[in-house]
Amino acid sequence: MIVVLVVVALTLITISFRSPTAGALHDAQGVGSTVLRPFQIAATRVAQPFRDGYDYLSSLKSAKAENAKLKQQYRQVRAEAIRNHALYLQALQVEKLAHFEQGQTYPSGFRHVNAAVISYPTGPFTHSLVIRAGSSSGIRRNSPVVGGDGSLVGIISNVFPHTADVRLLTDPNSFVPATDLHTGVRGGVHTGTGGTLILDQVLKQNVVKKGDVIVTSGTRNARYPDLYPYGIPIGRVDSVHARDTETFLEVQVQPFTNFGALDAVAVLVPKNPRR
């Protein structure tokens, strides 16, 4: 019996690993996920009052509520400022390079699909969330996902009819082309050692300062459109180090998104489905 179960499990792993986004097993998993969805929602709702109670008590202790409200307002203002600054920089570029094809695009060509988070990372191995919206809502693979404050959360890595898998920014396989909003220096954001986010591929002669805001670079070449539109806030530069033996700067980025406290996210779905 044990041998049979182990063989079946290994077979499932092999099939799932070889074709993670298509095939009969993928479809069966989608059906299973849809069947389990009501139970997960029910469990979340049952736990919600306890979570709320805990949150309320902890907020009484440290005046968390007021702090969170102020943080929320700050995030909104910051997001607005970043958006305005991004638009301003874009306008400057358009003005300067009017005869060039404009490559960068702000997420204006996207619509938002809001979705609740129904499953969280189950341990240190997983850097993904399951959300309560799928292909029936227009979501498809590689759609960018943002949090409530508009900062980048990750990307859709797998889609089912009513659920979807979000690969978080903290996933080791995640790589996001990014730009320093203040200096225009470009690089790529990915997870470094110890799970911190780093802005990589930044040459040492470039200037990146602590506190600079990092946003997605967007499409640079229309022939090779990027998965992420221009201007989605990623985080703020936490530290910058230049080592003699390294070609690139070591730039640590503190993400704006608190990945441990995501209850709902918004998926950016292109208005033009051919994108």
Place this chain on the structure above:
Amino acid sequence: MTFLDGVKAAALLFVAAIAQVSIFSQLHVFGAVPDVLLVSLVSLALLRGSIVGAVGGFFAGLLVDTATLGTMGLTALVLTLAGYWIGRYGETTGRDRAHAPFLSVAVVTVVYQLGLLVVHFVLGESAPGGAVVRSLIPAVALNLILTAPIYALVRRLLRPVERDELTTEVQLLG
């Protein structure tokens, strides 16, 4: 194991799996997450043996893999082996020992985490060894806290099998 026991065990693991992926996976204490499913499986395996432990672990793992949209069979494989192993311990040396649930949970928590680490590493997926090792002690502590109430609940739900039901003896007549 009667049909009713099977239904109870299935319901227990189903509820534990759903609670694990929807509720307990959000509770991060010192980098560790309490694993109510693993503790329930260990309790079940201790009370009902290796076959029930392995089958329960397999289907509970499939539920987790389906609910989290993870690699199908991965959690199932590790939980199957964990359930079988603890079941064997329960059938042999662990029987009737008060410390058996606690010892089993402590050991299987470590083995389960390291097993997942190895499987993820073999598959070329994210396998943060440092983070797993750092979270081992808090994970064991959290699961040990859960052990007493969950084992008591499972024991109440599934009547412990008598010795006579487990052992087969040959009676010599005449």
